């Protein structure tokens with residue numbers, strides 16, 4: 001069993017429990033449920049393109065940063081000029097929560113991505129109720145039918161959809177009109193190996209109309225300069241900013257060097 005299989009199996013159980021505790025009607029009554037969302041896809045294609053992540057820990061790195069509040073990081077990222085922020089809401093493997101999403105929403109106005117292992121429409125309702133503007137779908141864990149179902153449902157709630165792949169088969173099943181952004185994950189989620197070559201190779205198969213995002217293992221301005229000519233507009237960066245004492249300041253310095 002790979003780590004991704006394990007995360008997905010745990011997530012299915014977790015979501016069943018969450019559903020029994022908080023009914024859909026309660027999520028729909030959240031004040032944030034009626035909020036006008038901001039398009040992450042538009043922000044990425046018109047701004048710096050950086051989607052900066054709030055990441056305490058991960059299966060590949062036990063501790064990245066446990067000492068910074070999500071509110072401080074969100075306002076730091078916003079001041080730095082990132083296009084949006086990714087908030088990991090998984091508790092068991094990443095130390096995140098839906099409260100992180102809510103607190104980031106309270107601290108900043110820019111687009112927020114709920115970074116989660118989506119296995120059920122219920123999690124998309126949660127994303128909306130806790131202030132997200134976009135959701136992530138991971139093609140490795142979903143069928144084409146599920147990607148279509150979840151992305152169409154997200155669009156009906158005015159949430160943008162980033163669908164992530166790591167190989168040709170995953171990418172091909174993600175290409176559909178209800179997806180706004182196609183992400184190429186440079187990290188193999190089975191082995192944790194990272195290579196920017198994955199982005200450079202797979203982007204050749206992404207049709208023009210999609211916003212193209214390179215994800216994971218981006219640790220320098222040079223990497224962005226290397227990826228941009230291949231057609232990437234978005235760059236999802238976690239550890240590189242979060243390993244510092246001031247992720248907002250690190251993002252600001254990074255973005256200045258992009259000019």
Ligand SMILES: O=C(O)c1ccccc1NCC(=O)[C@H](O)[C@H](O)COP(=O)(O)O
Nearest residue numbers: 058059060189215216217218237238239
């Ligand atoms: O980061 C991991 O170890 C990981 C393991 C298993 C599933 C997902 C994982 N990461 C989620 C992400 O997509 C990254 O946090 C994100 O792309 C940022 O990556 P990085 O810049 O390398 O921190």
